[in-house]
Amino acid sequence: MNALYATLKDLGIQAVNSGGSTGSGWWSVQSGRAHVQSINPSTGEPIATVATCSQDDYERIAKASREAFAAWRLVPAPKRGEVVRLIGQALREKKDQLGTLVSLEVGKIKAEGDGEVQEMIDMADFAVGQARMLYGTTLQSERPSHHMSEQWHPLGPVGVITAFNFPVAVWAWNAFVAAIAGDTVIWKPSPKAPLCAIAVQQLCNQVMQEQGYQGIFSLFITDQADLAEHMVKDRRLPLISFTGSVPVGRRVASIVGERLGRTLLELSGNNAVIVDDTADLDMAVRAVLFGAVGTAGQRCTTTRRLFVHESRYEQLVSKLVKAYAQVHIGNPLEPNVLMGPLIDHHAIEGYRTALDDVQKQGGQILCGGHVLNQPGYFVEPTIVRAENRWPVVQRETFAPILYVMTFRTIDEAIAMQNDVPQGLSSAMFSNDVRRTGQFLSAAGSDCGIANINIGTSGAEIGGAFGGEKETGGGREAGSDAWKAYMRRQTNTINWGTELPLAQGIKFGE
Numbered sequence: 001m002n003a004l005y006a007t008l009k010d011l012g013i014q015a016v017n018s019g020g021s022t023g024s025g026w027w028s029v030q031s032g033r034a035h036v037q038s039i040n041p042s043t044g045e046p047i048a049t050v051a052t053c054s055q056d057d058y059e060r061i062a063k064a065s066r067e068a069f070a071a072w073r074l075v076p077a078p079k080r081g082e083v084v085r086l087i088g089q090a091l092r093e094k095k096d097q098l099g100t101l102v103s104l105e106v107g108k109i110k111a112e113g114d115g116e117v118q119e120m121i122d123m124a125d126f127a128v129g130q131a132r133m134l135y136g137t138t139l140q141s142e143r144p145s146h147h148m149s150e151q152w153h154p155l156g157p158v159g160v161i162t163a164f165n166f167p168v169a170v171w172a173w174n175a176f177v178a179a180i181a182g183d184t185v186i187w188k189p190s191p192k193a194p195l196c197a198i199a200v201q202q203l204c205n206q207v208m209q210e211q212g213y214q215g216i217f218s219l220f221i222t223d224q225a226d227l228a229e230h231m232v233k234d235r236r237l238p239l240i241s242f243t244g245s246v247p248v249g250r251r252v253a254s255i256v257g258e259r260l261g262r263t264l265l266e267l268s269g270n271n272a273v274i275v276d277d278t279a280d281l282d283m284a285v286r287a288v289l290f291g292a293v294g295t296a297g298q299r300c301t302t303t304r305r306l307f308v309h310e311s312r313y314e315q316l317v318s319k320l321v322k323a324y325a326q327v328h329i330g331n332p333l334e335p336n337v338l339m340g341p342l343i344d345h346h347a348i349e350g351y352r353t354a355l356d357d358v359q360k361q362g363g364q365i366l367c368g369g370h371v372l373n374q375p376g377y378f379v380e381p382t383i384v385r386a387e388n389r390w391p392v393v394q395r396e397t398f399a400p401i402l403y404v405m406t407f408r409t410i411d412e413a414i415a416m417q418n419d420v421p422q423g424l425s426s427a428m429f430s431n432d433v434r435r436t437g438q439f440l441s442a443a444g445s446d447c448g449i450a451n452i453n454i455g456t457s458g459a460e461i462g463g464a465f466g467g468e469k470e471t472g473g474g475r476e477a478g479s480d481a482w483k484a485y486m487r488r489q490t491n492t493i494n495w496g497t498e499l500p501l502a503q504g505i506k507f508g509e
Contacts, residue, residue: 010097012202036191036223041107041341042331042376050194052222061218065157065184066236068215073154073182080180081131088124090203105193106164107340109332120172122461127176145496152486154182159237163244165298167193168200173476174241181485184216191223235259246470264484265472268396269424271456272305272417279429285319287455293339293381297400301425301457307413310406321367324381341377351379351399357392358384388416410435418446424467425449425456
């Protein structure tokens with residue numbers, strides 16, 4: 001416990017129960033407020049108590065963010081990038097401590113906790129470069145002596161709502177790109193991971209203070225649905241980025257759409273790997289193991305369905321069962337552990353319910369299937385022989401359950417892969433270039449991410465991340481995702497002495 005408190009202190013978290021929100025570098029210390037507990041899922045015991053925000057706190061945060069935006073949007077984009085670069089440097093210096101906190105608060109193994117912080121660092125580097133590349137376009141005008149162009153301007157304060165499974169990285173995907181675009185950011189983290197958010201905000205506060213800025217990054221902690229909805233309804237926030245479940249995502253989209261705002265939605269995944277008869281099975285096994293077991297099956301890109309050519313089924317399943325038997329489950333801070341706990345008892349119940357449902361529908365558990373009888377929220381990673389059409393297979397269960405099915409033709413495999421409501425990530429293992437070409441074609445995978453000979457999980461930040469169908473259609477991180485955080489403006493300059501109209505219209509002549 002002393003080591004835990006030393007980690008918290010080193011991250012700037014000392015009186016956790018005396019504050020829960022930050023606007024212009026201030027911490028709210030109102031008395032009589034509600035609290036949430038940060039729970040260590042490896043033990044089921046509290047780490048700390050965190051005071052949550054009131055509606056008055058939110059109003060102060062939103063006002064400060066709006067005021068900060070008025071000045072921040074006029075700062076040259078490369079200068080905005082310098083602030084993000086300094087935050088990235090602060091993250092480098094605290095990578096080990098913040099990675100440890102991620103492991104403690106959400107149960108990721110230490111390698112994944114550190115990897116999540118590295119993803120933030122990489123995202124900062126990407127955003128710094130992007131700050132010099134917010135490109136516009138020159139267009140050819142049909143009118144003589146006219147010049148047409150498009151440019152991009154900052155959008156406004158952005159609301160970012162993140163989930164527990166990536167308690168810091170997903171914020172960075174949004175916040176760093178939004179910041180170099182000239183936006184300010186109000187972050188509502190998952191109430192299951194408030195300490196991670198507070199630690200990151202402390203780093204941001206330090207950099208902002210040193211550089212003479214305030215209100216670029218703000219934190220709004222609440223576990224109250226009505227307060228979260230108040231934020232979503234706020235017309236001062238032209239964009240809401242939401243990561244979470246489909247039902248809540250639908251609600252967010254409806255509310256923001258009602259006020260004609262923008263949404264960036266990253267919702268559920270039901271990701272599949274196809275393994276054909278030419279595939280390298282050793283590669284496939286390693287990819288499926290990480291994709292299905294990593295983060296205890298609590299990634300939106302987790303491998304949940306596996307389609308195997310019928311001629312390779314016995315061989316592949318045998319290899320997978322042996323690999324699963326070697327997965328060490330336990331304290332995520334121990335170096336030999338490959339799978340930590342689920343996040344809480346609700347996740348345990350979801351695991352049990354899914355396995356009950358699949359067995360009632362005729363599924364066969366090939367390995368795993370038990371809740372471990374020990375402190376914390378630990379389960380066994382599980383492989384189940386199932387059918388794609390079953391309702392339990394059609395939905396996303398946030399747990400390490402892998403449904404295995406066979407196919408005869410690639411057409412059949414692709415059709416089954418696509419035959420679910422979600423459309424986030426997909427992968428094929430094959431050494432047949434025609435089949436891989438088909439998988440990546442317009443008639444192939446219908447997902448936002450389609451990979452060949454790598455798994456469904458572990459995307460790089462350079463490519464835009466997101467999915468189709470019930471996954472929400474949003475794109476974050478790399479590529480041209482920066483455009484989501486800006487507004488486009490078309491400009492026309494007449495540098496001649498005449499006033500010709502477009503389309504050759506004559507008016508009043």
